[in-house]
Amino acid sequence: MTCAWMQPVAARLGLAFMVLVTSLSGCALDKEAELRQQLAGWVYLAQTRYFSSRMNCTAAVFDLALPVIRATIPRARSIDSAVERLKQGQVIVFDMPETSPHVVSEQLMSRDLVTGLGLLSTGVGPVKDCMEEHIANGYFAVLMSPETLTLYDPAGDALLMVYPPENLAVFLRGNV
Numbered sequence: 001m002t003c004a005w006m007q008p009v010a011a012r013l014g015l016a017f018m019v020l021v022t023s024l025s026g027c028a029l030d031k032e033a034e035l036r037q038q039l040a041g042w043v044y045l046a047q048t049r050y051f052s053s054r055m056n057c058t059a060a061v062f063d064l065a066l067p068v069i070r071a072t073i074p075r076a077r078s079i080d081s082a083v084e085r086l087k088q089g090q091v092i093v094f095d096m097p098e099t100s101p102h103v104v105s106e107q108l109m110s111r112d113l114v115t116g117l118g119l120l121s122t123g124v125g126p127v128k129d130c131m132e133e134h135i136a137n138g139y140f141a142v143l144m145s146p147e148t149l150t151l152y153d154p155a156g157d158a159l160l161m162v163y164p165p166e167n168l169a170v171f172l173r174g175n176v
Contacts, residue, residue, distance in 0.1 A: 028053035029173060035060060042091075042151060042160060043069055043169050050135050057126035058173040061135060067164035069093050069149055079104075083112045091153040098146040101161050119152050122159045125174035142170050 030053045039045055039062070046063040053059075075095035076082035085092045086108075094104045105123065109116025123143070127136050142148050142163045149162040158173045 027055050028058070029055060029175060030058040030060075032060070035171070036062075039160070039169070039171065041070065042073060043162060045169070046167075049168075050132075052130045052132070054130055056175050057130040058171065059126045059130035059135070059139075060171040061138075062169045062171070064162065064167045064169050067162055067167045069151055069160075069162055073151060079107045079111045082108065083115055086115050086118075086152065086154050087112075089155040091151065091156075094150045094152070100146045101143050101148055101150040101159075103146075104150050115154070118154055118157075119159065122152070122157050122174050123172055126172040129174075130172075139170055142168070 032048060032051045032053075035051075035053075035058065036045055036048070043062075044064055044066040046065045048060065048062055050059070050061040073093050074085060074090055076085055076092045077095050079096075082092055082094060094101075096104065099107075101123070105116060105120050108119055127139060131139065142161050145163065145165075147164055149164070151160040151162070152158070153160075156173065157175060158171065160172075161170045162168070163170070
């Protein structure tokens with residue numbers, strides 16, 4: 001039983017709650033056009049195959065005009081040099097031939113657990129929350145392939161994997 005004087009208050013609160021929920025439901029971590037602009041500094045983008053962004057994550061798959069990471073991105077040729085650069089917040093490419101992103105993450109966690117967990121959470125959270133199952137299955141193959149090139153941006157909580165056999169790039173961002 002509610003008092004008559006509470007009904008207008010409840011109605012106003014209900015409207016305020018609806019406005020809040022509606023405004024938050026439109027929030028996304030990234031917008032496709034802005035993300036494409038950012039990634040154009042890292043890779044040679046072609047078409048977008050998949051894009052999903054929510055408040056807590058972004059997952060995207062792009063075709064590439066060239067399956068390489070631009071030469072302007074610093075390369076880490078060992079886990080030790082990677083840890084040093086990542087602790088400084090630098091965007092890096094793991095330039096370790098025949099080393100899959102999965103192996104990179106294992107080696108990084110073995111060398112520096114905090115830094116390794118940062119990469120791991122960036123690579124796992126968005127898959128769970130922002131990726132459809134058929135995309136996630138393809139992501140797993142890219143993650144396990146020694147042909148995949150891995151770029152990590154610790155400050156931006158972003159992971160980009162370039163898969164040359166199919167001219168694809170997989171982008172993940174979480175708000176860890």
